[in-house]
Amino acid sequence: KKVNLAVVGATGMVGRTFIKVLEERNLPIDNIYFFSSSRSAGSTVTFNNKEYVVEELTETSFDRGIDIALFSAGASVSEKFAPIAASKGCVVVDNSSCWRMNEKVPLVVPEVNPQDISCHQGIIANPNCSTIQAVVVLKPLHDKYKIKRIVYSTYQAVSGAGHNGYMDLENGLKGEPPKKFPHPIAGNCLPHIDSFLPNGYTKEEMKMVNETRKILGDYSIRITATTVRVPVFNGHSESINVEFEKQFDLEELKEVLRNAPGVVVQDDVANNVYPMPIYASGRDETFVGRIRRDESVESGVNLWVVADNIRKGAATNAVQIAEELIKMWNK
Numbered sequence: 001k002k003v004n005l006a007v008v009g010a011t012g013m014v015g016r017t018f019i020k021v022l023e024e025r026n027l028p029i030d031n032i033y034f035f036s037s038s039r040s041a042g043s044t045v046t047f048n049n050k051e052y053v054v055e056e057l058t059e060t061s062f063d064r065g066i067d068i069a070l071f072s073a074g075a076s077v078s079e080k081f082a083p084i085a086a087s088k089g090c091v092v093v094d095n096s097s098c099w100r101m102n103e104k105v106p107l108v109v110p111e112v113n114p115q116d117i118s119c120h121q122g123i124i125a126n127p128n129c130s131t132i133q134a135v136v137v138l139k140p141l142h143d144k145y146k147i148k149r150i151v152y153s154t155y156q157a158v159s160g161a162g163h164n165g166y167m168d169l170e171n172g173l174k175g176e177p178p179k180k181f182p183h184p185i186a187g188n189c190l191p192h193i194d195s196f197l198p199n200g201y202t203k204e205e206m207k208m209v210n211e212t213r214k215i216l217g218d219y220s221i222r223i224t225a226t227t228v229r230v231p232v233f234n235g236h237s238e239s240i241n242v243e244f245e246k247q248f249d250l251e252e253l254k255e256v257l258r259n260a261p262g263v264v265v266q267d268d269v270a271n272n273v274y275p276m277p278i279y280a281s282g283r284d285e286t287f288v289g290r291i292r293r294d295e296s297v298e299s300g301v302n303l304w305v306v307a308d309n310i311r312k313g314a315a316t317n318a319v320q321i322a323e324e325l326i327k328m329w330n331k
């Protein structure tokens, strides 16, 4: 059975990657529609060698029998239009932060909690890029050793801030002042992603804390996070320190990761083999290395985790959710 699919935010960095991934994975699409703000409406996009005019998103955009809508147009667009789309029988896969913590909305990484997809009531939320790559690695370890505490330190690429963020690094390297970031990003690090909250954390840091617990379905896990913007064009890196309730054997733990869906272990420091953004960029897997025991606690491990924040961190994860929906409907 083929589906009618819409892409909302079609001209953005994630929107354009939705198109690329939809083509690569050859989803059974009957009709496809592309929507954007009035600013970009009228431009054209190419899908499967055919040109489409991008339409302005309106309240009636979903009156044409759309089965799935992939949203990546910002939280305010999702807040207004995702419920409208859902009310017309369309299932929304929303890449914004807007609906993630709503108890009626499953928050899904297909390799981690695919069973939550069937609980949807019209909207399924795509987690934050930094959370996705972390839980792909943490889920098999949580199942086997039960996680007690996580310390996240992230090194996030400028592509996570869209085209303007990307240009701040490109132009910053030529000495030009930043437009998107509050300070120069070239040759610098900004411990400031999204806005600051009263507790001194940023929204990005609290997204990792709250989303990890919801996706793993365990609100007893203690988590803290520091998220940092670094002068890397694409691909997020994360240092993840994990403490377990149970003891583990290091070689067994590495084997668990080697067998984990969506994970590639790159860990041979004698030959300078470890995950790097320049390698992960353009790929859909989550790469993990520097796997070593944390001798400072009873049962702990340090991990270095890298993934393409636009692909697995956003577009590919959302398209994988759409694939699961289509599989459910074709049973």
Ligand SMILES: O=C(O)CCc1cccc(C(=O)O)c1C(=O)O
Pocket (backbone or CB within 6 Å): 073, 074, 075, 076, 095, 096, 097, 098, 127, 128, 129, 160, 161, 207
């Ligand atoms: O509301 C917006 O304009 C988007 C802000 C944003 C930029 C980059 C990643 C995210 C995210 O949380 O995935 C988000 C978000 O949806 O809050």
